[in-house]
Each structure stands twice: as structure tokens, then as C-alpha cells.
Amino acid sequence: MKDIVVLGSTGSIGANTLDVVRRHPHRLRIVGLGTGRNLALLQAQVREFTPTFVAIRDTASARALHLEFPGLTVFAGESAAVDLVINSPADVVVAATSGMAGLRAVFATAEQGVRLALANKEALVAAGPLLLKAVRRHGGELVPVDSEHSAIWQALRGWHASDVKRLILTASGGPFLGKPRSLLAAQTAGDALQHPTWRMGRKISVDSATLMNKGLEIIEAHHLFGLPYEHIEVLVHPESIVHSIVEYVDGSQLAQCSRPDMRIPIQLALSYPERWPAEYVLNNWQGTTWSFLPPDLETFRCLGLAIAAGRTGGSHPIVLNASNELAVDAFLAGRVPFLAIEAIVEEALSANLPSPPQTVLDVLEVDTWARNQAQAIIRQKAVY
Numbered sequence: 001m002k003d004i005v006v007l008g009s010t011g012s013i014g015a016n017t018l019d020v021v022r023r024h025p026h027r028l029r030i031v032g033l034g035t036g037r038n039l040a041l042l043q044a045q046v047r048e049f050t051p052t053f054v055a056i057r058d059t060a061s062a063r064a065l066h067l068e069f070p071g072l073t074v075f076a077g078e079s080a081a082v083d084l085v086i087n088s089p090a091d092v093v094v095a096a097t098s099g100m101a102g103l104r105a106v107f108a109t110a111e112q113g114v115r116l117a118l119a120n121k122e123a124l125v126a127a128g129p130l131l132l133k134a135v136r137r138h139g140g141e142l143v144p145v146d147s148e149h150s151a152i153w154q155a156l157r158g159w160h161a162s163d164v165k166r167l168i169l170t171a172s173g174g175p176f177l178g179k180p181r182s183l184l185a186a187q188t189a190g191d192a193l194q195h196p197t198w199r200m201g202r203k204i205s206v207d208s209a210t211l212m213n214k215g216l217e218i219i220e221a222h223h224l225f226g227l228p229y230e231h232i233e234v235l236v237h238p239e240s241i242v243h244s245i246v247e248y249v250d251g252s253q254l255a256q257c258s259r260p261d262m263r264i265p266i267q268l269a270l271s272y273p274e275r276w277p278a279e280y281v282l283n284n285w286q287g288t289t290w291s292f293l294p295p296d297l298e299t300f301r302c303l304g305l306a307i308a309a310g311r312t313g314g315s316h317p318i319v320l321n322a323s324n325e326l327a328v329d330a331f332l333a334g335r336v337p338f339l340a341i342e343a344i345v346e347e348a349l350s351a352n353l354p355s356p357p358q359t360v361l362d363v364l365e366v367d368t369w370a371r372n373q374a375q376a377i378i379r380q381k382a383v384y
């Protein structure tokens with residue numbers, strides 16, 4: 001029996017994780033759940049999974065939980081997720097909070113020396129080298145949950161990293177694949193949230209529409225697998241069946257394929273080194289066509305911005321990530337148009353002199369600077 005903590009349990013990855021746990025009651029047990037604001041869903045999850053610990057940001061919500069579940073230990077406030085991780089005796093922590101809000105709890109998990117099943121890509125983008133160092137120092141392990149990185153992680157098993165020629169990250173292309181730039185300007189939040197193959201949270205759905213998501217994933221792959229940026233490529237694959245490819249020096253390419261269902265990489269991050277049955281996976285390729293095309297860097301400029309920020313390194317990935325988070329929020333709120341997202345990120349990056357963060361506090365300091373910078377740019381561009 002493995003004890004599991006899920007951070008971001010009320011989100012899309014969180015719900016998928018709980019579904020995996022639901023299907024393996026003799027192998028997996030929930031000991032802790034961490035959320036932001038969704039009290040009603042957390043209450044339903046506590047009733048079903050009976051954890052010992054929960055974390056919720058809002059203190060009024062914490063009081064409501066105390067009243068309904070007197071035996072439950074409830075952490076509240078800014079540090080709730082960190083308190084949850086430090087106090088829960090977990091074998092695996094699934095880090096599925098969205099955005100930089102998840103950073104401190106991700107580091108707290110690394111410091112516990114337990115398995116970190118990492119969905120929160122923003123933590124790796126902003127603080128990759130520091131996070132990997134913390135995982136190593138405390139004897140834990142990091143298993144990627146992002147489907148592309150799970151695919152690469154699987155295709156690397158049993159072979160030497162020195163024999164890898166390149167990594168090919170596949171990308172669905174998002175809801176605006178094939179649209180000319182002239183039509184992108186008028187796309188609304190509603191349009192951007194209609195992802196053709198994946199059902200995900202709002203922020204990552206917009207990142208998929210701008211291709212920023214793929215840019216963040218390139219930086220993530222660079223840190224996780226230690227390859228230089230010139231050996232990491234992107235291939236658009238609208239069917240989302242090939243989740244990524246490792247090419248070795250002998251010309252062999254190892255790919256991992258499955259239907260697009262996040263429960264597959266989540267389950268592997270929980271079951272590893274075992275593989276468990278998953279009756280919901282129906283892989284039947286008869287009559288299907290798989291297509292591959294190059295990414296359109298002229299139309300989707302966020303991808304190029306992310307690659308450049310990754311190559312520059314230092315504080316640039318932190319600025320990229322923070323300014324993008326704010327730009328996406330502003331777009332979702334209808335304050336700025338779709339193409340303003342890339343403009344806000346570009347302006348924030350150009351105002352930053354790259355300097356390498358030495359500590360998590362340095363990362364948070366740059367993050368705060370970038371958020372202030374992005375807010376000022378958004379105020380200039382906002383329609384209200």
C-alpha cells in the first residue's frame with residue numbers, strides 16, 4: 001500500500017490522480033489533499049477518500065472543514081501546502097498545483113526525500129537546477145507526470161544518456177493549429193480553452209493555444225534529461241498519440257504511444273517500478289492516421305521566446321514563466337487580447353538582465369520583480 005498526497009486535488013491532474021487511486025484501492029491510499037479555494041469539491045473528496053490531512057488556503061474554509069470532519073487535521077493559509085507535505089507520512093507526493101503557487105511545496109517534498117510525481121512544470125522551469133539538487137541531496141526521486149516527459153523518461157530506461165542524439169517533444173498544436181496570425185488577434189478565452197485532444201486546467205489550456213506550453217516543456221526536458229537545447233526539438237502531432245520520441249546515435253527512435261489520457265502517466269508515476277492494469281485504456285489504431293509537421297514559430301512566437309529564455313538561462317526562465325502567468329490571467333479575464341500574451345512576455349524579458357539564482361529565495365525575488373513588471377505592461381495594454 002502506498003500513501004499518497006495530492007497537491008492541487010481539485011484541478012484536472014488532481015481529479016485524474018484521484019481516479020487512479022479510486023481504481024487501485026488495494027495499492028494506493030490518500031493521506032493528504034491540498035487545494036486552493038474549491039471547498040465544495042474538497043469536502044466531497046474528503047468524504048470519499050478519508051485523508052488524515054488537508055490543506056486549503058482560505059481560513060474560513062478551513063473552519064468549515066473542522067466542523068464537518070472533526071478528526072481531520074486541516075492546514076490553512078499561505079503555508080498550508082508546505083505544512084501538509086511536512087506533516088503527512090507519504091510515499092509519493094503528486095505536485096499538481098498550477099503555476100508558481102506550487103513552488104514551495106514542491107521544494108518541501110524534495111526535502112522529505114520521498115517520490116515527487118511532478119506535474120507542476122512551472123517549478124522546474126523557474127528553479128530546475130535547484131530543485132534537482134534538492135531531490136538528490138535528500139535522497140528522493142522525481143518522476144515526471146507531464147505526458148511528454150513521462151514518454152521520454154520511459155524511452156530512456158535501460159539505455160545510456162550519452163547515446164542519445166536528440167529528444168523530440170510532440171505537440172498537439174493546440175486549438176489554433178493552422179490558423180494564420182491575422183486570425184489569432186480576435187481569438188477569445190472561450191476559443192483558447194477548446195483544446196482538441198486534452199481536457200486540462202485553464203492556464204495550461206491557454207499555454208497550449210500559444211505554444212508557450214511546449215516552450216516550458218523544452219526547458220523542463222533540458223533540466224530533467226540534461227540535454228543541451230540544440231538537441232531538443234518539437235514536432236507537431238495533432239492526434240496526440242505519440243507522446244514524445246528519443247532518438248539514439250544509431251538512428252533508432254523509441255517513442256511512447258497511447259490514447260491521450262493523463263491517467264496513464266499519473267498511474268506510472270504512482271506504480272513505478274511496477275506497471276498496473278488500466279482497463280480504461282483502449283488503444284486501437286485501426287483506420288487511424290498519425291501526422292507530424294514542424295511547429296510554426298512565426299505564428300506562435302511564445303515558443304521561440306521560451307527557447308531563447310531557456311538558452312539564456314539564469315533569471316530569464318523565471319521572468320518568462322511569471323510574466324506568462326500574469327499575461328494568461330489577463331487574457332482569461334478579457335483584459336488583453338490573445339496576441340498581447342507574447343508581447344507582455346517579450347517586454348518583461350527585455351527589461352531583465354539575466355542573473356543566475358543561487359537559492360529558492362533568489363528565484364522568488366526574481367518572480368516578484370517579473371510579476372510587478374508584467375503588471376505594469378498589462379496596465380498599458382489593457383482594455384479596462
Ligand SMILES: NC(=O)c1ccc[n+]([C@@H]2O[C@H](COP(=O)([O-])OP(=O)(O)OC[C@H]3O[C@@H](n4cnc5c(N)ncnc54)[C@H](OP(=O)(O)O)[C@@H]3O)[C@@H](O)[C@H]2O)c1
Nearest residue numbers: 008010011012013035036037038097098101119120200201
Ligand atoms: N491538466 C493537464 O492535463 C496537465 C498535463 C501536464 C501538466 N500539467 C501541469 O499540472 C499543473 C496543474 O494543471 P491542471 O490542469 O490540473 O490545473 P487546474 O485544473 O487549474 O488545477 C490547479 C489546482 O491547483 C490549485 N491551486 C491553484 N492555485 C493555488 C494556490 N495558490 N494554492 C494552492 N492551490 C492552488 C487549484 O485549487 P482550487 O481549484 O481549489 O483553487 C487546483 O486544485 C500545472 O502546472 C500544469 O502545467 C497539467
